[in-house]
Amino acid sequence: MAPPPKNTNGLASQRHAGRRQVLAVIRKAGQIARIDIADRITGSPATVTAITAELLDEGLIEEHSPKTPPSSSPRGRPRVALKIRGDAHILAGIKVASHAVSLCFLDFEGRGRGEFETRMPRSALSTSEMVAFLHETLTKACIANGLSLDSLSGVGLGVAGIVDAPRGLVYWSPTLTERNAPLRDHLAEILPMPVFIDNDANLVAKAEQLFGKGQGVRDFIVVTIEQGVGMGIVIDDRIYRGTRGCGAEFGHTKVQLDGALCRCGQRGCLEAYVADYALLREAGTLNLPDAPHGQLDALFQAAKGGNETARSIFHRASRMFALGLANIINIFDPKLIILSGERMQFDYFYAQEVLDAVKTSVLQIDAPLPDIRIHKWGDLMWAKGAAAYAMEGVSDISVQEIGKNVG
Amino acid sequence: MAPPPKNTNGLASQRHAGRRQVLAVIRKAGQIARIDIADRITGSPATVTAITAELLDEGLIEEHSPKTPPSSSPRGRPRVALKIRGDAHILAGIKVASHAVSLCFLDFEGRGRGEFETRMPRSALSTSEMVAFLHETLTKACIANGLSLDSLSGVGLGVAGIVDAPRGLVYWSPTLTERNAPLRDHLAEILPMPVFIDNDANLVAKAEQLFGKGQGVRDFIVVTIEQGVGMGIVIDDRIYRGTRGCGAEFGHTKVQLDGALCRCGQRGCLEAYVADYALLREAGTLNLPDAPHGQLDALFQAAKGGNETARSIFHRASRMFALGLANIINIFDPKLIILSGERMQFDYFYAQEVLDAVKTSVLQIDAPLPDIRIHKWGDLMWAKGAAAYAMEGVSDISVQEIGKNVG
Structure with a gap:
């Protein structure tokens, strides 16, 4: 049989995958010698050497000689390690919350390069108002941190609601007055750099995976409680988004047939x-006195x-929350659940009796239950997740650029 | 910098993955020319040629010349296609239901080679009784179909309950009187071939993926209603099992706080x-006359x-079922949900009003809802899924054997 003709497409996609893999290994390791990269991927050492040369040429990584020789060095002299080059890219991450917008800048190594917070003019804007507002906010944030928009x-942008991330489409968001907003494309018309949009809970999951309690865990779930209830699902190291981009809608799972009215109308x-x-809504029935920090x-x-x-209001909320969490555990059997978001300060949600209620509502087998951890953090960590999401997107684009140049 | 030393481990695992990939591509295609395999995997054409030679040597695949030349052939003469060699392996699949056991034999191409059905002596057996019973049943089934156990x-074995498939451990099953039964290892002591155990709903998902409505769908969910409610989750073409092997416990998700008593005790x-x-249980309250086909x-x-x-019993059941299904859609946003199992004959479960209730309980976005399809099939299809599961396991073992021989 004659050998089949050269399959350049297959080879190019193989090389592309290899570049992504090598970059990811270096990012995960922090610093790593070429020889150790080859151990962690399915490519040959020669391929690794060729790929790292390309990444060095492109300025995405750099060599790094440690000052003290590591004890693991077989020849007693320092190995040259490779690391991500922080200056390769600067990324912005934006979290749009109900009234506030948080923004942070990260370099390509994930180091903070500045932060910015501002108020929304109203709790919900039209798409064109949102685009203008985000452009203005990003510009101000750059100035405040000594950066230029062009740099x-x-x-990365995280919004509450239902987002089809691959298409950059916001089906619905409490911060937008219009449905089905092609927010990414509208922002791309006014901003000189690529924009990546996702549901904000997915970006918390991304932040947990890269900087938080999800590091090194292949399967975990993040649940957030704020204005709404959000969920981010990480399966096999990747955010699970569902077919139409509207999976993980934990907040709209039903816990009671014909139960309390939701703002979604159901x-x-x-x-x-x-x-x-x-x-x-229930507090309104109580006629509480005015309070400095709100109702x-x-x-x-x-x-x-x-x-x-007042206790009964929290008691019912916490029991329903425990029931919902137990359902998630019964369905996913995850290694870890992280409870995140501002409301985690209300300790009724994670008080021991709530966690106990979760445990008794989960199918009982003779194996340890999933770890449930609380992670209190503010909007800036959400923004950091948004910047990390942009970092992934920009990495992919950079690697594709190499492919175009060297094939 | 000196080039790193040869990384043989990485290359071996790369080659192993390549063999699995090629075998899977051939299985999926039915018949496929070498040149077309190279288009569908990330290996070079030379690698594909080398791997197919190994698979031919091992007798796992065979060459197949179609009688009429396909129109796509550029040279106007028949291409030699490769296909799975059916005689390479014969696999048995067993589904243990509440009182009956169904068994089928498949060859390595997935063609039926015989079937067998029998009754369980009791609805639940001890582990050692189950092992003896399955050994006896398998032996009888072989004789009835002109096969020998050694052939x-x-x-593959599917049981209801909670199964840690990778460990072959049955945490709990309504068909076993003991908990935490290492059923696979006990069967391996008495049977001369490898045994693969999984939750029965996962095996329905496997059958749907290979032979049913899940063919060509990367993400889908199967829900079964029989003695219990089961679920199989396919994400990215693979069965999702959770961390402890007890995910997808749809039947034990809570639809009512402090609701009806479940046989799990919650x-x-x-x-x-x-x-x-x-x-x-509710029918008992009705005092219905004795019926030839049971209560x-x-x-x-x-x-x-x-x-x-009687109608209100079904009405409540169907509303709760719709609520549970809507929750699954809100969480997974799958492309397809397949409703399967014996109870699908009771049309109240899939009557239009139930599907309508699901649709109005799902978060509303301006995109089509997932496809919900009914698939009525009997225990023999479950057994076919079990045999397909064994086929996957045996494929993996065969491919690993090649690795040991040729490196």
Whole structure:
């Protein structure tokens, strides 16, 4: 049989995958010698050497000689390690919350290069208003941190709601007055760098994976409670997004047939029992005195002070939350669940009895339960996740550029 | 810098992965020319030629010249295609149901080579009784189909309950009187071929993927209703099993806080509303006359005949089922949900109003809903899934054997 003709497409995609793999290995390791990269991927040492040469040429990585020789060096002299070159790219990450916008800059190594916070003019904007507002905010943030807009290689943006990330489409968001907004494309018209949009809970999962409690865990789930209830699912080291980009809608799973009214218009959603608006709705019945930190804090203080009705509001919310979490464990059997977001400060949500209720609502087998960890962090960590998302996107583009140049 | 030393481990695992990939491509295609294999994997044409030579030597594949030249052939003469060699292996698949055991034999191409059905002596056996019973059943099935036990390359076994497939451990099964049964290892002591055990719903998903409505769909979910409620999750072409092997426990997700008592001992599980025992429990209150096909059928006939109480039993079950399905869609956003299992004959479960209830309980976006399809099939299809599971396991072992021989 005659050998088949040269299959250049297959080879090019193989090389492309190899470059991505090598870059990812270097990023994960921090610093790593070429010989150790070859151990961790499915390419030959010669391929690794060729790929690292390309990445060095492109300025994406750099050589790094440690000052003290590592004890593992067989020849007693320092090995040349490779690392990501921080200056290769600067990325912006933006989290749009109900009234505030948080922004951070990261370099290509993931080091912070500045932060910025501002208020939204209103809680919801039209698509064109949002585009203008984000452009203005990004420009101000650059000035405040001594950067120019042109120096940014990419922008990551996290919004609450239902986002089709691959298409850059926002089906619905509480921060937008319009449905089905092609937000990424509209931003791309005004911004000189690539823009990457995702659901904000997915970006918290990304931040946990790269900088937080999800490091080194292949399968984990992040649950956030703020204005709504969000979820990010990491399976096999990747964010699971579903077919239409609207998976992981934990907040709208039903915990009660014909139950409480949700702001989505349906009844019995978990959000309708545990989100801010659900607690405030019941707090309204209580006629609490005005409080300096708002009605939600007043409700919390009343419960802590022994007000039985206030306690019952939190009690029901926490039981519904435990039921929802147990359902997630029964379905995914994850290694780790991370509870994140601002509301984690209300300790009723993660009080021992809530975690105990989760454990007794999970199918019982003679194996340890998943680890449930609390991670309190603010909007800037969400923004960091958005910047990390942009970093991944820009890495891919950079690697594809090499492919175009050297084949 | 000196080039790193030869990394033989990396190359061996790369070659191993390549062999698996080529075998999978040939299996999926049915018949395929070498040149077309190279287009579908990330290896070079030379590698494909070398690997197919190994697979031919090992007798796992064979050459096949079509009688009529395909129109796509550029030279106007028939290409030599490669196909799986059916005689390479014979696999048995066994489904253990509440009282019956179904068994089928498949060759390495997936063609049926015989079937067998028998009754269980009791609804639940001890581990040693189950091992003896399965050995006896397999022996009888071989004799009935003109096969010898020694001619089988592998056995796949599906049991209801909670199974850690990689470890071959049955945490709990309604068909076993003991918990934490190392069923695979016990069977391996008495059977001369490798044994592969999984939860039965996962094997339905495997059957749907290879022979049914899941063909060519990368992400889909199978829901089964029989004695219990089962779920199989396929993500990225693979069965998702969770960390401890007890994910996809859809039947024990809670649909009601402090709800109906489930046979797992907890309250409010979906199973406690829709499984056979849940319907029978409510039917008991009705005092239905004895029926030739059992109480469940009597209940169904009463509902069809206009008995309002009987109707309300099915009505509640179907609403709870719709709620549970909507939750799955909200979490996974799958492309396809397949409803399978014996109970699909009760049309209340898939009547239009149930599907409508699912659709109105799913988060509404301006994109088409997932496809929900009904697939009625019997225990023999489950057994076929079990045999297909064994086929995958035996393929892997065969490919590893090549690795040992040629490096």
